[in-house]
Amino acid sequence: MKNNKLKGWLYLLPAILFLGFFMVYPLIDVFIYSAEEGYNFVTQTSKGVGLYNFSYVLRDPYFMQAVKNTFIIVIITVPLSTGFALLIALALNSITKLKELFQTIYFLPYVTNTLAVGLVFMILFRKTAYTDGMVNLLIQFFGGEGVDFIDGPYWAKMFVMCFYTIWVVLPFKVLILTSALASVNQDYYNAAKIDGTSKGRIFRRITLPMISPMIFYLVITGFIGAFKAYSDQVALFGTDLNAAGMNTMVGYVYDMLYGNAGGYPSYASAAAVILFAIVLTITCVNLMVSKKNVHY
């Protein structure tokens, strides 16, 4: 028996070592970093402890721009992508022919490298000296005026940003919602059909409550994911996101750590802690709301 106890720890040892070094220690360390003032990366010394790093970050216009961008992305893409995914899942579940084909196609973006496809999006939306780009030509065809979505006005960049984000996150949501819808017992729909329930009512009174746990799951993970947005931005606008005015909070952390501004782990830590606090708060609020509205 004694032997057995030791064995348990032995089996766990690799996992504990790795987690200890690369999860637990860094977690504690990041809070320490964020509190150490004037930390020098080369000499690895600091001048003291305080909240200076936080106040620096909060006064940094780049950070405030990043916060603004991140919030816009979250507020626009999470509801839109969830709603749109629900529409697609509903449509998918109402057909039998070609269903598998559509499902396969819709899932494709999940398995592609976001940076690679981001490059294609950039080509499609960009306006250069040689060509106005696909999208602009389409806009002009319908009588609109072209605009450079990659290097142009803020709203245009934000539009591509959100569009691409939705394009990337949709496969996961469609998949989850399609299987959630398919797992609703068909008898509920048959019962409703016999009672002459209208389509809208079936959706509101039966479908929506039945899949509400999954919708909340998607909203919560969607919020978390959108707050961590970064590589999609890099894909579209390049690594110098501050210059493009399209930086996100995670992007700010990395830029502070390395990148062009480079070498300020204290500021990076402070920004990361702020991000973590925001995500935690919103997730808690989400969970509270979902507790109230999910029925079982």
Place this chain on the structure above:
Amino acid sequence: MRVNLQHLTKKFPNLNKKVGGDVIAVNDFNFEIPDGKLIGLLGPSGCGKSTALNLISGLLEPTEGHIFFGDDEVTHLPPENRGVGLVFQNYALYPHMTVLQNIMFPLQNLKGEAKLPREEIIRRATEAAKLVQIDGLLERKPSEMSGGQQQRVAIARALVKMPSVLLLDEPLSNLDARLRLQTREEIRRIQKETGITTIFVTHDQEEAMSISDLIVVMKDGMIQQIDAPQEVYDDPANLFVAKFLGTPAINVFHGEAKGGELYLAGENTPVLSVPGVADQTLWVGIRPEGLIPDPAGPLCCSLRNVEVMGRDTSVVFDHPAADSENPRAIVASARRPKAGETQVRFSLDREKVHLFQKDTEERIRYGEQRHEE
């Protein structure tokens, strides 16, 4: 409401592509359900009885044939316009609604002229709940109720819009034995009280026998027999019906008719005189209660086991001509074989002996049997 089915057929494309062709779930149904009766649709699982029910409800559209409610053809009418109530095997109660909300749901769907004020909806729902005796549980959620109570809610929900036809799909199969007995009496009572034409799907012959006015026996999508419960048992149309009804099951033997006498295969002593039956080999079905212990009886079997059941005794025996695996007789306990006996002799009650064609398994009628036509 009278329900009339004419040549009703439903084919499904075969999912197993190697086999190809269609699966015929319901094959050329023709029958009429008189107004206000309770019909048991009985058959083994997979025989198409639920499909038949779904055709009547309108959830499925038939491949061929017609359905009439009264004088009106409803074959292609959407389910909501048919005025049917359907109770599902697993009840299909909406888990997020209370009992009252569940029962109110069908009435809230009414549109246009039929639309009811909220008080009226609540009044009718409460009334339906009273009918099935769950009016004390209106604020509960389905998950807080027993299976029997859920079943009642499901029935109330089906009844609340006063359907002209009530359809029940294996309504008792998810209940335990005691509740099942109680609930089926309850269904019978409600049906009598409301006078709604009711169709009841089940694979349990006892269930069907005990509450139906009329039983429709199905096999492989085809109707085998339509008759009153006792008739189906006493006068089966074919070997399948004879085997499917009755516990313990009917004993089946290989046999032969020769010169108006019935022989079991491999024997020289006739066991029964069957005047008018042409010489042929055939199936002999003998109900367990049709075997009467008789030291002078013509049927000699080796005794295998005696199971005491109290009032009756079940005698399990062996016979070389038997097709059934455990042929048995039900005899009055007083007449059961004594300990140490290895053989038992029976004489036969001709009312309980049915003959069937060897190939088609159709019934062969003979002699002075009660139901000779």
Place this chain on the structure above:
Amino acid sequence: MSELSSSYAIIEKRARRRKIAGRTFTYLFLAFWAIMVLFPFYWMILTSLKSTSAYNSEFVPKFFTLAPTLENYGEAFSAVPLARYFLNTLIFTLATTALMLVVIVLAAYAFARLDFKGKNLVFTLFLALMMIPGELVIITNYVTITNWGLRNTFTGLILPSITSVFYIYLLKENFAQVPEDLYKAARVDGCTDLGFLLKVMVPICRPTIVTVIILKVIECWNSYVWPRLITTDQNYFLVSGGIQQIRESGFGRDNVPAMMAAVVVISLPLIALFLVFRKKIMAGVSRGGTKG
């Protein structure tokens, strides 16, 4: 009766018409989004097949090409060390996945089958770690790896991504479903713990393990942030970093067809993997994947 019948006929007709209209609309909608999804892929393949001069001369891009050429693919492999990036990514993906499997299978087994003091406490701590975002710990990890002098090495790339609490959890749940009796029977038959794990548990739980492998491979293939921080030497770039480099400096900014050829090559392996294991991947992702 005839009046009723004719009103029934109208209801029937209306119901049928509504059904057909609804169906048509549904398919149009689905087809629309399918085009939105497929179009970037089509564009990327199409552009990669156009010759550079043809592409640059099209002010209005054409939706097809009459003279497809593979020269861009040659360009993609020769102008930037694309093959090198590929190999790096392959090594990184395989090594990370293999090492991770060892670690998580052992840990999951300990949680599911072995009894020792403090097991529940450790498990709870593990679950708590699941909520920690990677962004929070990446800063220190970067510093750690730099201090250890492991930048621009495979070790530095691989080390931090070897454990995943979530996969340990997924596997532990699956291991726990294997009947206890099997374990007892194996012990009676003289099987060691490790033997039991490898010969019984792992084969029984293969579907979950395959799911984990697939998810991890996708994750590795597309990982960008950590490799970008830790590699400055082209020789250690992964495909994601490679793409970024191609975008910013490779080929010259305007050789779009060559860029697209590189993108096609990089996207292909995972898409091929997906098309082969479509059902497994989709089932796996819906059981427990989130992007990134």
